[in-house]
Each structure stands twice: as C-alpha cells, then as structure tokens.
Amino acid sequence: MIGRKAAALGLSGVLGGVLAVAAPTATASAGTVRRAAVPYDYREIAVPSTGGVKLDGNVFVPRTPGPHPAVVFISSWSLEDHEYIAQAAKLADKGYIVLSYTARGFYDSGGGIDVAGPDDWADGSKAIDWLIAHTDVDRARIGMAGLSYGSGISQMVAARDTRVAAVVAMDTWGDMIQSLYANETRHMGVYALLNVAGRLTGRFSPRTAQIMDDFGANRNIPDLLAWGAVRSPGTYRARLNARKVPVFLSNGYGETLFPPNQLLAHFTGLTGPKRLDLSIGDHATANATGLLGVPSRTWDDAQRWFDRYLTGARNGIDREPAISSETAWTRTVERYRTVASMTKRTEHLDLGAAGSLGAAAPAGWAKPLPAGADSGATAGLPIISNGLQTFGIPNQVATAQISRWAAGVWTTPVLTATRRVRGIPDLTLSVTPSAKSATLVSYLYDVDAAGTGRLIGQNAYTLLKAAPGKTVEVPIRLQAAAYDVPAGHRLMLVVDTKDPLYGDADVPGSTVTVRSPSSLDLPLG
Template sequence: MTDVTGRNPAAFSLYPELDATTLTAFLTALESGDVTGLAPARAAEIADVRSVAVFGRVKVAGADGDLLDAALWRHTGVQPRPVIVMPSPWTHHGWLPYVVQASIFAARGYNVLAYSARGFAGSEGQVDVAGPLDVADGSRALDHLIERTAGSVTRIGFLGDSYGSGIGQLVAAHDTRVDAVVALSTWGDLGEAFYENRTRHVSAVEALLRAASKARLSPQTQSVFENVLANRDVQGTLRWAEQRSPYSHVKELNRRHVPVYFAQAWHETLFPNNQTLKMFNELTGPKRLDFSIGDHSGPEMTGMIGLPNRIWTTAHRWLDHHLKGIDNGITDEGQVLAEVMWGRALEPRPTWPSVTEDVRRLHLAGTGELTDAADAGWSASVLCGVDTPATVADAVVLSGYDEIAGRPKAYPTGDIDRSVAAVWAADPESETTRLRGIPRLRVTYRAANSKSTFVAYLLAVAPDGTGHLVTHAPYTDLDSPPDSLVRADIELQATAYDVPRGHRLMLVIDARDPFYGDANLPRATLAFTSPEPTPSYLDLPLG
C-alpha cells in the first residue's frame, strides 16, 4: 500500500535523506572517543568537541512532570558562554539529527542542549504540536541548561528544524531570556498551512501522521488531524492552530526585537511559503529569510551530517553575531537571499518588497492565450473529480530532493486534457524573464454547486512542450449560492524563477489534485470566464 507520498506509509519519514546510521556512529564515537571507522572530517569534529566540552545524555524535567530525553554539550570552568537550545524535528529519531551540528557549535564555544520534543523518541508525554506544554518544555530545557552550566550564561539562542523551529519561535515569544532564533523549514501561521485559501492540505496532514507513527499523539492532536482529513470542525482546528502559530505571538517577539533567521524551500509541500512570509514581514527586529531550491528540510539536510551547507553556515553566522557579538557582516547582506530556479544563482535583496521591481499583467483570453489586452465574454469549463498531469509534485518532500539534484519534475503539457482543465499560454519570451515575488491571480468562474475548489499552476514551458512548475496555489469557495459567479483573488506561492528566452508561461487550472481536499461534487463543472467589469488576469512579479 502506498499513499500520495509514493512510499509505504509505515516507513515514511519527513527526512528521507537523513542517515541515522551515520549519525548514530557519530554519537557512539562522541561518547566513547573511539573514532574508528569514521570519516576523517567526522573524526576531527569528535576530537575538537571532546577537547573543550563534556558530552552526556540527560533527562530534562518538562511540563506536567514528564521527562524529556536530551543531550548536553557543556564546557568546564566558570567562563560565561552563550547557550543554544535545540528542540527536535518531527521524527522518531528525536534529537539525534542535531548531534553533528550541536557538536560543531560546542567546539566553537557554545554550551548546547538538544532535546526530543514530548511524545517523540525517548521523551515522555504526548505530542502537543507546539502547544502550551511544548512551550513550557522549551523553557524547562533552558532552565536545565543554565543550571548545569552554573548560571554562567551570556546570551541565549533557540535553533530548530521543522517542528523544532515552530517550538523555538514560540518559546522565544514567551520567554524573555531568549535573545535570538534560527527557524529552518518553519511555519508562521499553522492554520493557513493546513487550510491554504480555505483548501485542506490533506497530503501534508497525512505525511505528518505517518511520520509520527511511532510517536504518542495526544487525543486532541489525533482528533485535529483526523478532522482535517475528514473535513470536520474547521473552526475548531483554526482555533487550535492559532495558539500554535508564531504569527499570533509576533507582538511579543517585536516588543524585544528578537533576531530571527528563517530558511525555506521554494516548493515546500508541508508549510507553504506565503504564510511564513507573512510572519517574516511582520517582524520588526533583525531578520533574514533564505529561499532555496527543494522541499521541506531538503536544503539543510546535508548539513545535518556535517557536510558543507549554506543554510547551516548562515545559522552559525547568525548566532555568532547575535549571541557572541561577532561582527561577521551578516547584517549588511540584506534581509533576503534567494536561490534562483534553476540556475542556482544567489540573489541578495535588502528587503522582501525590494525583490519585486515591476508587475506585468497578462489577461486570460477566450483563445487560450495570456495576452496584454482584456478579453470578455468567453467561457472555459473544467470537469471536477478528474486528476490531470498538472499536480503539485509526485511526492511530499521526496520530489524536492530531485529538484536539489537538478532533476525537477517534467510536465508533459500536451497531455493535459483541455476538457478537464483550462489552459492559457503566453507568447514565447523574447528574452529571459525574471519572476521575483508573489504572482497574483484574479479569475471569475460559475459553479453549479454551493461549494467548489480549483488549483492553479504556473508552468514555464520549453519549445518541445515540456513544462516545469514555477508555482501554484489552491482555492476553495464555501459561501456562494449555487449557480453564481465566484470571483477568486489568490496569491500563488512566492517564487524566484528565470524563464529562458523562447520558453513560454502557461497557466493551468484544474479541479483535482491529490495533495488537496476539494469541495467539488464528482462530475460537476466549473465554468471560468472574464466579465467585462472584473476581467480575469495574472499579475507577474518581475525582478
């Protein structure tokens, strides 16, 4: 049996490239000092950290008396030092993915505590999904670290990947001792991540559930996830998610101007980027956002095992500056760094708004073209309940590794059945077109039923008809009367994409994608159109 991830659900991991065997070997050598069989670079890291710090496994007294499985890297002596707390990712390996990076931090002068979030690995309690218990656990972990280092602490940072990144932001919002945050592959608004444009992210929730197959979910967590999949109690889920969203607590972070570093992948399938961007744009303290090719946690994965990695290098520089006071130039590099698809150029920008320099508007025409002039009065029907070759990705998380390797999914645009999808194509580009920012789509359609869903995909298509995904977004309407015109104004996910000369942009809209839950009735139709008062168009951000 397989699911939308393309893998056996029982074996699914959000970290498919994580080499637990290698990390365990590193941990064993860290404890024993015997580096036999390790690569020279890993052996050198073991020697470096053991020469300056003591490593040991510990238990942290968390909230409600639950004991959390943890590891401590502690320097001897009374010299005051900065400290880092690392809540674990969403994995049954607990804190193990951090063992190499935590050792590198320790060798460079930090005291470090990494711990498994409640309900995962060797930690007691039940999974609270960054709820109040997890926030309290983070503060208790910091208490433990301060106590074990005799209170000789200068400044304090939280660093987390994925699940740990959300916990870290929330702890920083509520614990005034925290001075800086690193949040890799994170979320800002969990409700928007689960219900993007009111559309259920069923594949993301399925992936989270299957990746937590060995964890102990609280009854509330289990109920919320099941409600998303069954399309029940949406408002209850949104209330639950609001408390667990750093965006809901951004005022607390801004009050103290806590420095926050975000790193995201462009084609993130768990936590779509625009909701993290919303959080980023609200922060008023020092901040930085790095975008990379790939999917959830993929860009930073090689750094987990100590290989050279741009994201982890920046994380070290961020904490070195904000916790150690090192003038390493990171604050002069701008707030945004974007890795461009697919050439991999790195583009720094001073702010997110500066990423977009101009906007080009293309109208949806009845001829199936994207044109400069508005075209009214046409209709293009989409059949509901039928999938097309236009999809978000072949698999949650996994497809991102193909992108990192330079093998993005190829879309055979000629195979898209125009009776079940609406398609518009622009003229071939006369020169390279630099898409930078958030594309916006306005489209009007008539739905025979009171509830409807569609997914819009923006593709860059080569002369041979092969397309690559630039960006996409789903949309669901739940309020309009039957047989009424619905005007959808949506933001596609942010992008930095170079469309080569001779390639053309293509907009595809269909009513079914296995990544999302849809509100359509089977075999119903959505009739897209462009009324003269409110024409349908696509706004392209140019850089």
C-alpha cells in the first residue's frame, strides 16, 4: 500500500510543520489528542463507506457542549486528509466539528479512484453519517468543502444529500468535459499530470483506468462524454437550486485544469446564495498558502461563508457583491454582482492582411498555417507557468521569436490609453482546412515596448470531420481575464496549430488557412 504521508509528492515535510502547530500532542486515552491550550480534541479516524471501503480521516471536536455546526473536508487529488489541518483548527477554535477524509482510492483510504463519481458521492454522505453517530453535531448545520478534487465532490454530495446546508468549493469545476475536452480538444498536459499523480499516489478503479487509457489514446469519445457529464456539478445544478444551497466557488484566471469559462457559466446558473472568488494564477496556486494557515483572501471568505450559513453570523458576506475579482498586475480586487456586469462594452477588432488588429480590414487576404507546427507562442507548463503569476512572475514570451511561418500574428497600434480587459474575449476565424481535421490554438498577449509578450488568455479549437477546401467560421472563446493593458503597450493575437498543453488533430503535410473576414471582440470594463 502507498504510504499515507504523501512522501512521493514531498508533502510530509510541509504538512508535518503544520501538524506540529495545529494538532495537539497525543495522550494514551483512546487515540484522542488533547492540549489545554486549544478548545477541542483531535483524533485519527476511519469512516466506513460503501463496498466495505474505509476512508482514512481525522476529526476535530470542540470540548464545549453541543450541538455544534460541522464541516466535512474532502482531500484533493493525490493529497490526503491532513491537507486541511490548519483551516480545520481555525474552524474548531470557533466551535465547529471538522472532519477531513482522504478520498477513496488514495493512500490509506480503500477502494479505487472513482474521479468524483457515484462512489465518491456516497463517501461524502457516509462521512455525515459518521458525524451523526459519533459526535454531538447539529444535523441542520453541516457544510461540505474541498479544494480541487474535493470541491467538485462536495458540490455533488450537496446536490444529493439534503443534510448539506452549505458548500465551499475552491479551485473547482462545473463542467468536467469543458474542463478536459472543450471544443473537442483534449487537454493533454493536464491529463498527463492527473494520470501520473493518480497512479503514483492511489489506485484507479477498473472503470477509471479504462477512461484514462481511452482519453490518452483518443478513443471511445462518446463514452468519455457520458462519463464526464455524470461527474459535472452543473449536471445537478437544478437540485442545488431547488434547495437554494449556499454555494461558494473559487477559481484562477490562469487555470489550466479547470479553466474559468466553464465555471463562470456554472456560477451564472446557480440561483441560491452564491459567491465567486477569482484570483490571478493557476490551479490552487492562490489558495495553497491558506492550507498552511497563512492569511488568504479566499480562505477568509470561505470561513465567513460557513459562519454566515452554518452559524447565522451577521457578517455581511451575503450582502456583498457576489463576485470578487483580482486584476493582473495591479492585484486590486474588484467586486461585481453578476458575470455580465464585469464587461461594460465590447471593442471590435478586425484581423488584417498585414498583421494589423483593429481597423476595418480589406477583404481577400489569407494566411496559410502549416498543420502541427509549433510557432513558439505557448500556453506554458500546466500549473507552473500561470501559477507563477500568483507570485508576480508573468507567463511571457519574446514575441520576435514567434515564427511568422508557423503562426498568424496580428498586432494593434501602440495603445494611447489603458485597455481594461474584463471578461471573455471572443475570436471569430474564417478558416479553410486542406484535410479532414485540424486544430487551432489562439493566444492573446500584452506586448511592451521591448517586444515581451505577457499572456492574457488562450484557448484551442479542433475541427473534426471537416470538409477539405471548404471555408467555415470557427468561434473561439479565449479564457476569461481581468487584465489591464497599459498605454504604450500593444495587443497581439497569435494563431497556430500546436501547443503541448493540447492534443491536436493536425494531419501532417496539411494546412489550415485563416482568411478574411476574421475578428476579435475584446471585452472591456
């Protein structure tokens, strides 16, 4: 069995320090942990679940008389139940019972990895059963929470178990297919990370192993789509709405695992109390420090969310605008009531023959792109390249090194005023493929006077079963951004046919020609 302390990921050294601070020292009595300085007891537990599976976990129980509100934390992919120790201790200090467990199939939890499927939903409900059987919990005040993997499971448990009174889902998804297979394009960089990490730290169920193999081999796609729909919180949104479950969501503008567009759609569709915190960075990079107890805007809001909806605290979070949005690179936080209100107007920019982006372009131009050629424009390494933006390091490229043979490049004149990009840039390309399939990858850059381009957003689109020689209109929604492009800089759009982040459908020796009319609609705040 794989060791539970996550040594393979180097996690033990990090969490060990947190455990030393947050968890009290052990006594000899019944595995319970006590220390006079803290108002709770702590112990390691095993939660029985379906199929004879036992889930490895821990629980904080206040020493004061109950009944107490409670929060159930579900571990992230390839992490384990001690992930939330610091945040759990903060909640326990305030009188919450907090149970954390390792998702099935990982480390010392039994069973096989179900990838947020029905077995995982059952596990969440069994954790609530355990609370009711073993603690003085208030059955009307139980919350579910998780970061990444545990966040999606939390939403789907809440959709099915009426005992869940509130949800915190951080770095989460609403649509699994749009996260991993949007625009019929496989997100291979992310798939590789999940596949390798899952096999190193857990055990795939036979069904999961089949899906992972099929995704990597690009086969049985209808089966993949059906599998993903079952594992999408958005599929069960009507159930959340029917009970008006308070749902707190968070995401990063540079997310490569669960890109923001799909979560914006999920959030918009929720009709109960809701909140969305958006940060600069990639998957979990803005919230990882909160796992160590470091002050965090999103974790602070998450605790306020539970205080409001599980304890009834009048802390004002329910009266604030529902969206908190961090801006690159100023790091200012703007607040909006709806996703639509983030965009005040749209600037229409035509793509021109001479690489111009802006003025109305003459008709008749065409730019052939060789299939399968990487131009040097890049989305970067999953998690890492955009994740470094959380810490002030941009995902950037020297634009002079982008191959004009392998890519179409369009640039605005030098901007005379700041462009406040807020929302989803919509790119419309007229394209003529010479083969039956092709992939297009588009990038939007902020380019300074030295020619250094900082990535604002990107996305890919795959044409399957295309008619060679026939021109079609391709709508590509770049991922949402909150980005100020300063005066004196330029906007640059790059379109090529290959990026390591994606699995392409390019046919060797073929071309895909971008032609007029093509345009970019830029959302401005």
